[in-house]
Amino acid sequence: xxxxxxxxxxxxxxxxxxxxxxxxxxxxxxxxxxxxxxxxxxxxxxxxxxxxxxxxxxxxxxxxxxxxxxxxxxxxxxxxxxxxxxxxxxxxxxxxxxxxxxxxxxxxxxxxxxxxxxxxxxxxxxxxxxxxxxxxxxxxxxxxxxxxxxxxxxxxxxxxxxxxxxxxxxxxxxxxxxxxxxxxxxxxxxxxxxxxxxxxxxxxxxxxxxxxxxxxxxxxxxxxxxxxxxxxxxxxxxxxxxxxxxxxxxxxxxxxxxxxxxxxxxxxxxxxxxxxxxxxxxxxxxxxxxxxxxxxxxxxxxxxxxxxxxxxxxxxxxxxxxxxxxxxxxxxxxxxxxxxxxxxxxxxxxxxxxxxxxxxxxxxxxxxxxxxxxxxxxxxxxxxxxxxxxxxxxxxxxxxxxxxxxxxxxxxxxxxxxxxxxxxxxxxxxxxxxxxxxxxxxxxxxxxxxxxx
Numbered sequence: 001x002x003x004x005x006x007x008x009x010x011x012x013x014x015x016x017x018x019x020x021x022x023x024x025x026x027x028x029x030x031x032x033x034x035x036x037x038x039x040x041x042x043x044x045x046x047x048x049x050x051x052x053x054x055x056x057x058x059x060x061x062x063x064x065x066x067x068x069x070x071x072x073x074x075x076x077x078x079x080x081x082x083x084x085x086x087x088x089x090x091x092x093x094x095x096x097x098x099x100x101x102x103x104x105x106x107x108x109x110x111x112x113x114x115x116x117x118x119x120x121x122x123x124x125x126x127x128x129x130x131x132x133x134x135x136x137x138x139x140x141x142x143x144x145x146x147x148x149x150x151x152x153x154x155x156x157x158x159x160x161x162x163x164x165x166x167x168x169x170x171x172x173x174x175x176x177x178x179x180x181x182x183x184x185x186x187x188x189x190x191x192x193x194x195x196x197x198x199x200x201x202x203x204x205x206x207x208x209x210x211x212x213x214x215x216x217x218x219x220x221x222x223x224x225x226x227x228x229x230x231x232x233x234x235x236x237x238x239x240x241x242x243x244x245x246x247x248x249x250x251x252x253x254x255x256x257x258x259x260x261x262x263x264x265x266x267x268x269x270x271x272x273x274x275x276x277x278x279x280x281x282x283x284x285x286x287x288x289x290x291x292x293x294x295x296x297x298x299x300x301x302x303x304x305x306x307x308x309x310x311x312x313x314x315x316x317x318x319x320x321x322x323x324x325x326x327x328x329x330x331x332x333x334x335x336x337x338x339x340x341x342x343x344x345x346x347x348x349x350x351x352x353x354x355x356x357x358x359x360x361x362x363x364x365x366x367x368x369x370x371x372x373x374x375x376x377x378x379x380x381x382x383x384x385x386x387x388x389x390x391x392x393x394x395x396x397x398x399x400x401x402x403x404x405x406x407x408x409x410x411x412x413x414x415x416x417x418x419x420x421x422x423x424x425x426x427x428x429x430x431x432x433x434x435x436x437x438x439x440x441x442x443x444x445x446x447x448x449x450x451x452x453x
Contacts, residue, residue: 001038005030012053019102021329025109025354026053028361032436035425046452048444052112055105056089057081059155063129065147067140077148079127079155079163082108085446088159089125090115090382090389092166095173099130106329107166110353111382113439114375117414120386125161127152133168134288145176153181158189158392164385165194167328170240170285171206190392193385202388204403205381210244210351211404212380212411213324217349218252219415220370220431229253232320234345236260236313237327238284238291241351241378245324246277258315260327261291265315268294268301312336319343326351334359341367350374365430376414376435383410 012026030049037043063075078101081089091111094104104126112124129148133141156163165174174194181191188200195201204211214228221227231254235242238259246256255271259280268276279297283289295303304314312335316323323345325332329352332340337360340348346369350356353374356364364371384407391397398406414435421441422434 001034004037004044005034008049008053011050015054016102016105019105021106021354022102022109024330024358025106028354028358028432029109029113029436029440032433033440035427036437036440039425042448043444046448048447051447052083052440052443053109055080055082055108056084058101058105059127059152060101061151063131063144063148063151065140065143068137073144075129075131075144077127077129077151078104079152079161080104080108080125081155081161082124082126083112083443084123084125085443085450086116087121087123089161090122090164090385091124091126092128092164093169093173093177094126094128094166095131095133095168096128097130097132099128103329104128107353110375112443113436114379115382115386116439116442117376117417117435118379118383118386118410119413120383120410122162122382122386125163126166127163128166128169131168133173138172141173142176145173146180149177149180150184153184156181156191158191158389162190162385162389163192164382167239170194171196190389193388195388200388200392202384202391202403203398203400204407205384205388206240207244207247208384208407209241209378209381210246210326211248212383212407213241213245213326213349213351213377214248214252215380215408215411216372216377216415217322217324217347217370219412220347220349220372223370223419227253228322231255231322231347232257233322233324234258234315234318234320235324235326235351236265236315236331236355237325237352238280239326241381242324242326243277243281243284245326245351246272246280249324250274250277254322257320258318259291259294260315262306263290263292264303264305265313266291266294266301266303267315267318268298270300312339316340317343320345322347322349324349324351325355327355328352329354330357332356332360334363336360337363341369346370348372349377351378353378361432365432368429370431372415372418372431373435375439376418376431379414380407380411383407
């Protein structure tokens with residue numbers, strides 16, 4: 001069996017050169033599946049794992065648009081439709097200079113398992129562009145989004161592929177994208193999620209990823225008869241996920257002391273209360289400023305700038321009980337993970353996608369802490385996207401309380417499914433293995449039912 005596992009990993013690397021994030025995501029999942037493939041040999045001959053690693057479809061296109069000076073700008077656009085065995089492709093669009101095909105394949109691959117875990121009928125996909133919305137005017141963003149959607153529209157639809165937002169794609173961008181889709185197709189349909197509330201959006205959608213990450217951690221704490229009351233929490237990032245992680249932690253009694261952006265991080269030993277969070281939301285969502293301004297506003301807080309070449313992130317050296325990495329992939333390396341463990345952090349719930357390196361993950365798993373990987377912990381966002389799709393299909397809107405109640409139940413179901421799968425396949429309490437196995441089984445069984453397609 002070990003030989004089969006190594007062969008699957010090596011084959012994925014050789015067939016997808018120069019895509020380290022995708023290799024990392026594949027290796028993590030495949031190693032978790034060893035006991036499944038040992039016990040369920042029927043998955044081997046039809047090559048379910050190999051087919052799951054290979055995307056159903058990849059679309060790449062040029063995006064040409066005019067800036068405010070009338071000059072032509074050119075970006076790359078992508079959509080990776082990874083696996084549609086259990087439903088329409090579902091996953092965000094990311095607009096960021098770092099976007100490339102390898103990163104989108106890693107995100108789409110993770111999305112397959114994440115969507116499977118939600119219990120909702122959604123396949124996995126991801127897309128985006130190397131366009132950077134930062135520093136662009138609203139008109140420039142609009143022209144880019146319209147050009148991007150002009151090509152993407154022919155590949156998506158409510159029963160085919162339903163994109164959402166991700167890094168760099170918020171309510172403004174979703175609005176421009178949806179407007180262009182509606183103009184091109186002459187129909188009003190739930191083809192995008194994260195829409196405005198007055199034109200088909202769902203309550204709790206903006207909050208869902210952050211809230212879900214906290215609900216996952218709360219479920220893990222409950223296994224030890226604990227709550228967030230009185231616990232110090234470290235949160236990275238300062239965007240949508242981080243903001244609503246802080247908000248929910250406040251509501252449940254936790255004290256958040258850190259936030260960050262690409263320039264550095266702030267540490268506020270007094271805790272980030274409601275007033276301070278409102279300042280951060282205005283700073284990041286409206287003024288689009290840097291987190292350093294927090295320290296200019298609130299005395300007693302400290303700012304630490306990013307130092308190039310540093311082998312660790314000092315944010316993760318702050319004393320705390322719980323950590324919520326909510327910024328980007330691989331933000332916690334082996335040294336960061338060790339620093340967290342040395343400081344007695346024993347709950348880690350990943351709001352970002354794959355924010356911990358394999359070496360860091362191994363330290364968390366070996367230490368036996370409560371550690372939920374992103375494909376489980378941050379599934380709340382896509383779960384509420386799925387609920388938005390359901391509301392669009394019914395031409396009906398649920399109340400905030402109804403959506404939040406459904407989100408809490410979905411996160412509890414994800415938590416329990418991870419524990420059950422880990423226990424069934426011999427790694428009791430290992431949420432990483434449990435998430436990978438539980439997510440895999442639903443998709444694999446659907447693929448078996450569909451035949452070789």
